[in-house]
Amino acid sequence: MHSAAVNIEEINYELPSEQIALHPAEHRQNARLMDINRRSGEIQTDGIISDLVDRVQPGDVWVINDTKVRPARLYTRKESGGRVELLIIRAEHQHAEVMVRSSKPLREGQQLLCETGPETLTVEAAHGQGRARIRCEEPVDALLERNGEIPLPPYIQRDIQASDKERYQTVYATHTGAVAAPTAGLHFTPQLMAAMESQGARFARVTLHVGPGTFQPIRTNVVENHTLEAEETHISLEAAETIAAAQRVVAVGTTSVRCLEGAAAGKRRVHAGQGATNIYCTPGFQFQVVDALLTNFHLPKSSLIALVAAFAGLDLTMSAYRKAVVQGFRFYSYGDSMLLV
Secondary structure, three states: OOOOOOEHHHHOOOOOHHHEOOOOOOOHHHOEEEEEOOOOOOEEEEEEHHHHHHHOOOOEEEEEEOEEEOOOEEEEEEOOOOEEEEEEEEEEOOEEEEEEEEOOOOOOOOEEEEOOOOOEEEEEEEEEOOEEEEEOOOOHHHHHHHHOEOOOOOOOOOOOOOOHHHHOOOOOOOEEEEOOOOHHHHHOOHHHHHHHHHOOOEEEEEEEOOOHHHHOEOOOOEHHHOOOOOEEEEEOHHHHHHHHOOOEEEEEOHHHHHHHHHOEEEOOEEOOEEEEEOOOOOOOOOOOOOOEEEEEOOOOOEHHHHHHHHHHOHHHHHHHHHHHHHOOOOEOOOOOEEEEO
């Protein structure tokens, strides 16, 4: 167990820009898979996602996050003509909390005109630090369906394509509310899931609406001094009971980990219900629910790589990342994955 404070440089690594995946694998289940044994430290690099069928163990419950990404990026203009880019973080009826990119701060009462339609938005409150609250003339999600854009991460430096609307969602996405996809789940297909179930796996759905805080870089020298924004969660009673009966809980993605560990009620047990979590897993964290983890490769100096280091150990995690770089794995949202058991 890692007990000393972690310096930010300990979760840093160098990545050639050409290994940032700008597009998903042609077929979801054909992305590469790195297998890591936490106990022995063995790292294998010759797998692909479809091999997950062979990784199923008796009594497995694979926990998937069924959040759905909103078309949450909205381009507007001030009455003066200046462009304002909005990222809808949370929406309720006709109101939304947003992140703002604008040459000048917004002010209360200001009108914003959608670039792709006649709709007008009103700034209800300007919070500062690039945050605001807006009001629409109709339900926010209806406006976004017509005018919004899927918010691909900024490191995917290309124009949005029609295929992103499908490929930047999991095949089981159900509950709208995320600003980013739970990317480990992007590899799954109905056929792969059915094949895993034929080997004895069960799937349990939970919901964590991924917010911008998940992807914000750690800006403190000591990793543990960082804080995360709370994200909305939901765990059904059925899912909680399925998880409690598992022989092994495999979390599909770091968001599933945070949802489960934020609702932990003991070994492989979670509290059911609606809630929120800002749980932050760093080396030394004691996991109560999750036994294995499927996850993509994450940005350096991020809370996500800190979580993986908490789960697998700092040295093994960074060794795996260095090996992934050398062996040409594809990184980040549309990239390859690792299974930690």
